[in-house]
Amino acid sequence: MIRVAFLKLTSCSGCLNQSLVALLSNEELLGKFEFAYFTELGLLTEDYFDILFVEGSVSNSKQEKELREFRKKSKTLVALGTCAVQGGIQSLRSGEDVEEVKKTVYPFPDKIDIYSDPKPISDVVKVDFAITGCPINGDAVVNFLRKYDVGGLPLILPESxxxxxxxxxxxxxxxxxxxxxxxxxxxxxxxxxxxxxxxxxxxxxxxxxxxxxxxxxxxxxxxxxxxxxxxxxxxxxxxxxxxxxxxxxxxx
Ligand code: SF4
Ligand code: SF4
Ligand code: SF4
Known part of the structure; x- marks a missing residue:
């Protein structure tokens, strides 16, 4: 069985939910993969993964460490969604005074541990494939798994x-x-x-x-x-x- 994990960093879960909906309507695909780690489904087995999907950007050193550890356990890593690929909407705070940003958003800003600039995951680990979108089109995850199952990766068309x-x-x-x-x-x-x-x-x-x-x-x-x-x-x-x-x- 091909073992799959979904890791969430700083994100809204929109890309995870899109993936879930698309996967649940593809029973034949579900039978070929073993979903080992997916916190939203209560799946928390952390040993090794053939494919690791990562949603979200990296906001602090704890997430950076977690991402590095998951990368070591995974053969193929897929950045899932614009947060993971580019930094995403939370990158709008980049270049701002992070202490001011925290005071504006949170009632207890001193409890918030974040970098001033969020990092796309490729700043921290090697990324093998990127599925972009905010949220992604869940069919892109299904297509990725179908191609992976037959030994390849989806083609990317460089177009607008x-x-x-x-x-x-x-x-x-x-x-x-x-x-x-x-x-x-x-x-x-x-x-x-x-x-x-x-x-x-x-x-x-x-x-x-x-x-x-x-x-x-x-x-x-x-x-x-x-x-x-x-x-x-x-x-x-x-x-x-x-x-x-x-x-x-x-x-x-
Ligand atoms: S057209 Fe597509 S890429 Fe552009 S904002 Fe709408 S969903 Fe996003
Ligand atoms: S890319 Fe958009 S939908 Fe996906 S996790 Fe980030 S904010 Fe949510
Ligand atoms: S063809 Fe026109 S409407 Fe369509 S994406 Fe391009 S600029 Fe926008």
Missing amino acids: VCCECKRNGLTCVMVAQGTPCLGPVTVSGCGALCPSFQRGCYGCYGLRTWDLDKTRLEKFFDKLLKLGAPESMIQVIARGYGYRSYKYVRRG
Whole structure:
């Protein structure tokens, strides 16, 4: 049996729940894998794992130690969700005075042990595969397990949400309605969910940077601001969902 674990760090459990729902509707797959560690299901066997899925970013030294220990016990590690891959929405506090942030959010800030900047898990351990999204599409976990079962890994298409929009025959909300949309710079995988409801994408799958540089990105962000996008829309992708990519995107 292939042994699988799901570890949760700083996160909202949205990606774990998406995984669970998708897995529970695939009985044939459940029969091939042994779920050994999944705190939400009360499964807590910690010996070794063939596949370790990790949800969430790393917020303190205790989590960092736990992640390193789980990595040592696992053959393949999959970062699950934008928090794990990029740092996620909690990265919006990066660069701020962490003591002030704690005072704003918590009634007893002195009891909160957090780094000032959350870390994507690749800052701490080797990551073999990434499934992005906030939350992820649970089918991506099912696809990963199916491929793993036959000895491979899923193919990743390096494309933007716009490509999914076009394949699904959707009308572009930015062109047709002037609605600001981050789809052109956002990693695909959601099936263009927001444009299918006449909404602009706000970048929850993270920033697509492999063929973009900072100058082109900033020009695109300027266009969005001119279309009426709030500054917070740019901050959410540059400092939150796409935090890690934006930090390292090359200068134009
Ligand atoms: S990526 Fe989004 S849905 Fe998943 S754990 Fe993080 S905040 Fe929750
Ligand atoms: S609606 Fe957004 S994601 Fe879709 S094609 Fe237009 S810009 Fe791209
Ligand atoms: S369209 Fe954008 S914001 Fe909406 S689910 Fe997809 S990636 Fe996330």
